Amino acid sequence: MRAEIVSVGTELLLGHITDTNASYLAEELSALGIDCYWISQLGDNLERLTDHLRRAWDRSDLIVITGGIGPTEDDLTREAISAVLDEEMVVQPDLEAELRAFFARRDVVMPERNVKQATLIRSAQALDNPVGTAPGWWVERGGRVIVTMPGVPSEMYRMWSNEVLPRLAQQQGGTIILTRILKVLGLGESTVEEMIHPLLHSTNPTIATYAKQDGIHVRVTAKAPDQATATTMLDEFEPGVRAILGSSIYGIDDEALADVVAGLLKARGLSIATAEDYTGGLVAGELSEAAGDRFRGGTVLPVALTPGAMGPIDEQAADLLAQKRARELAVGAMKQWDAELGLAVTAVDVQLSERSRGKRIAIALGHDGDWDEHRRVETTSPVTVRRRAVLYALNLVREALQSEG
């Protein structure tokens, strides 16, 4: 099955927005084992859009389109498909009634031009859009499929999961496709790939890894005749992955690390306070949002006062200094905010060799006079190192609380 993705909207050609819809859909297609060979962004121009879709219809079995299905004259995706397939757009009374009801619920008079959102062509079914006015289209003819969805990402994600995935599964021989993402921290992508190598031969479920900002995503995808069977397949496969990656897995699907930590703090009835210089308040920011009253407060100290601020020092000295400072900060935070756990992050500039410098990150978590600690050298850009330091700090809390479990 050859697929392609088409994103429609002049704002894409002007660089006003970056096409995150296409990368989302590309990853989804890849997880389904569908080969995507072309991605394109086109403007709100009927001639060029029609020309492009004609070529796509010739060369691809599945065309996934986002954008261009709004009510204005600039929204031309329906018109282009209608031209390519030579099928007339006809207003559907049931869709029109739904559309008018949507506006009525909001006490707004529907502009008449919106009626075009209630049209279909002969080969199209409407895809429900509970959060917007524009239904999508599922067009199926001669074994080939065109899907249209809204360009607004939140509407598109929902329509993709609820409406398109089930039909796609049906079309691919009546199968359901289910995905589960196990999120990993503390191991590099190549290490994770090597570790799960014994599972890579599996064709159903399939397993693949993706490096993301919040760690490595291990994505497991099962195909089955129905939802229950697919769920069972994932449930049976997951323990094998967990046996390999163990406590490096911090969460599933949409679970954020800070939420996992917050859940553990609540479950154990523990409070936490933070002190940080290098991460400048970012660790407090995560916990303050996720942990509610389990987060007691945070202190942000100026980076200018860190021991390494005077210039880089050698690795061993940096390590000692950083560890000492992290522990002092953690103790201070516990006292100042009267919390059971104190979490501190600091960093010291190190001279790694004649020509190379780095950051020695030290994270300390104090509780009951006991310490959990994490130290590492980082050499990439400051933005990346800071972001990683925040993740490692939260992950240290998670590991400490889970191992106590």
Added chain:
Amino acid sequence: MRAEIVSVGTELLLGHITDTNASYLAEELSALGIDCYWISQLGDNLERLTDHLRRAWDRSDLIVITGGIGPTEDDLTREAISAVLDEEMVVQPDLEAELRAFFARRDVVMPERNVKQATLIRSAQALDNPVGTAPGWWVERGGRVIVTMPGVPSEMYRMWSNEVLPRLAQQQGGTIILTRILKVLGLGESTVEEMIHPLLHSTNPTIATYAKQDGIHVRVTAKAPDQATATTMLDEFEPGVRAILGSSIYGIDDEALADVVAGLLKARGLSIATAEDYTGGLVAGELSEAAGDRFRGGTVLPVALTPGAMGPIDEQAADLLAQKRARELAVGAMKQWDAELGLAVTAVDVQLSERSRGKRIAIALGHDGDWDEHRRVETTSPVTVRRRAVLYALNLVREALQSEG
């Protein structure tokens, strides 16, 4: 002039990365007044890439390609162009010597396959890449142009600015194109557009607005026969924009708001401390990174203790509560951290009408017993509101320090 952008790399088709190169280049082309009609992502496949470039060469005057110019067998952009133009790739002794010198400086033996990075076709000139091994190509034939650049964004930005822009200007009748971005906070995009309306008729320089995460970007672009003239044109145009937007303009080009604030603190010899609950350390994070020893420290209080945490209250009560709390926090921060300025951010949940809730954000900046304050109601997603609150807090400091002159 019709342009198109082509991004090459199978990782784009798998959704492993989002194509930010394309949106960067699309914005650049738009600023140059060049119409971009197509953007495409293709994989590392010679047949499909050649087929696509053949069509692009037929329909476009300018093709800007990123990616696929590395040394491996998967890097096929050069080969595809060579096939489309029917011109042979020939190793250039001078490029080969440069390439070998690049490796020698790093004490690494050059893999022999890298030699293909030292090739050109007859119509191509090499584009210098001081930060990587892959030179780009500037291909010009029959008045049409193909540009190839690396896919690594940092290498691409540099090559675009230093190598491609000047040649593009030359090719467009010997003109230089210069851009200046004035960054605005405190006004919505439509307000900014309305205000600068009298300037929109200008064709050289041109002026346009873009809504970005750090405010509204007002982009002014001048075309002139040489750099000095273009600079003068921008210098002469800018005061007209400033006369309209005044102190809403916080910075130029790459200047970040936190850096502007840090510069003002240094110039005035003032120190600052922060206290925040709603923004959970994010304001401290910005200042700690930018302001060095001018940032004295920050306190992060749990959101769970904010006055609105018990449930939303009416707007007037929320406003009073939020203002009182923000001032108390600011005074506390000044005392605790012994700073001349105290900046505080808090938020209270408000019931705006029967069905709608929002956040009443209060920001207070205390100095010398005096107050600058900013309060507003926000109703969008928490992530957006938090990010905006950080910007408004920093902007309040900027306005206060600038008005002090």
